[in-house]
Amino acid sequence: xxRCNTNFxxxxxxxxxxxxxxxxxxxxxxxxxxxxIRFSNSDEPLWQQLPHxxxxxxxxxxPINNGNEKPGESLVVDFESDLFEGSLLLxxxxxxxxxxxxxxxxxxxxxxxxxxYQACIRGRFKKSTPFTELVTGLRFDRRFxxxxxxxxLKGALKVISFFAPQLDTKVDVDRPTSLSPLGSxxxxxxxxxxxxxxxxxxxxxxxxxxxxSTMNPLDDVRIEPSEANRNILGTNFKGETSLQRAKMRKxxxxxxxxxxxxxxKTNTTKIYTFEFLQHLFNFQEFSIELxxxxxxLNLEDMLNGQPLQIMAAHGDQPLWSFDVWHECLx
Numbered sequence: 001x002x003r004c005n006t007n008f009x010x011x012x013x014x015x016x017x018x019x020x021x022x023x024x025x026x027x028x029x030x031x032x033x034x035x036x037i038r039f040s041n042s043d044e045p046l047w048q049q050l051p052h053x054x055x056x057x058x059x060x061x062x063p064i065n066n067g068n069e070k071p072g073e074s075l076v077v078d079f080e081s082d083l084f085e086g087s088l089l090l091x092x093x094x095x096x097x098x099x100x101x102x103x104x105x106x107x108x109x110x111x112x113x114x115x116x117y118q119a120c121i122r123g124r125f126k127k128s129t130p131f132t133e134l135v136t137g138l139r140f141d142r143r144f145x146x147x148x149x150x151x152x153l154k155g156a157l158k159v160i161s162f163f164a165p166q167l168d169t170k171v172d173v174d175r176p177t178s179l180s181p182l183g184s185x186x187x188x189x190x191x192x193x194x195x196x197x198x199x200x201x202x203x204x205x206x207x208x209x210x211x212x213s214t215m216n217p218l219d220d221v222r223i224e225p226s227e228a229n230r231n232i233l234g235t236n237f238k239g240e241t242s243l244q245r246a247k248m249r250k251x252x253x254x255x256x257x258x259x260x261x262x263x264x265k266t267n268t269t270k271i272y273t274f275e276f277l278q279h280l281f282n283f284q285e286f287s288i289e290l291x292x293x294x295x296x297l298n299l300e301d302m303l304n305g306q307p308l309q310i311m312a313a314h315g316d317q318p319l320w321s322f323d324v325w326h327e328c329l330x
Contacts, residue, residue, distance in 0.1 A: 086123015
């Protein structure tokens with residue numbers, strides 16, 4: 001059996017991480033299984049699970065893009081869980097290792113924007129579930145370590161809640177959490193027909209082939225749809241910009257979330273694309289940047305050796321879960 005069955009830490013020490021000081025991997029115990037790693041414009045695997053590898057498909061170290069990659073050359077992770085199968089593309093500002101040249105903040109995806117993080121998930125749900133029962137965020141297995149002063153913590157939660165009004169955070173408990181609705185947290189959600197009914201439109205790993213699909217590649221620009229048939233709420237939002245339409249979707253869905261509405265439900269015949277954007281977390285310094293008033297909140301002592309996550313779940317069952325480690329946690 002792989003060491004991830006019994007060991008909480010990554011199989012590779014930080015000094016050997018290909019993109020130190022950070023590392024990405026599936027969350028052990030979440031049953032998120034990596035099928036392959038590939039370029040966004042290709043179905044050919046760059047990595048597939050083989051018996052002689054030190055890491056298995058449930059704990060392999062995964063690539064982090066920095067936004068300087070050429071179109072089509074961003075690295076994508078195909079994965080599957082018990083409830084979802086799809087692909088992940090992660091971009092972190094200032095990450096190194098996916099381009100021949102050092103990271104350049106004056107070119108590429110992050111040029112001229114204040115965000116530090118983009119995660120795109122695309123795939124299909126394996127069963128129909130009310131969207132109001134799905135959450136995304138962070139779950140930790142043990143208590144936090146040294147917490148910041150209460151006034152800073154309260155201010156930090158107020159800042160974060162401004163961007164996620166339905167955020168539910170439990171800090172001073174045995175298993176801390178910070179969760180918000182999957183239907184309103186992403187900056188963009190797109191629902192497409194699964195035009196890949198033919199087996200020719202699937203990769204060898206069972207993931208929708210981006211070559212044969214009418215959808216944009218995962219590293220392309222995401223735009224909140226205006227068409228009702230591509231919106232999870234089935235509503236034709238009239239906003240002129242993607243941002244305006246996203247705000248309408250978020251506000252409308254949050255009302256349904258509070259009501260615990262049974263609809264909308266996930267559709268197993270549709271392909272969903274979720275785009276998550278973040279500007280508060282600084283992964284290189286492993287801190288939360290809270291502006292001039294509150295400053296920078298260091299996470300090393302607070303997290304007590306636990307990584308951050310890219311996670312969504314239905315109850316206790318993850319849809320997907322990936323750990324973002326920093327060497328300071330080791």
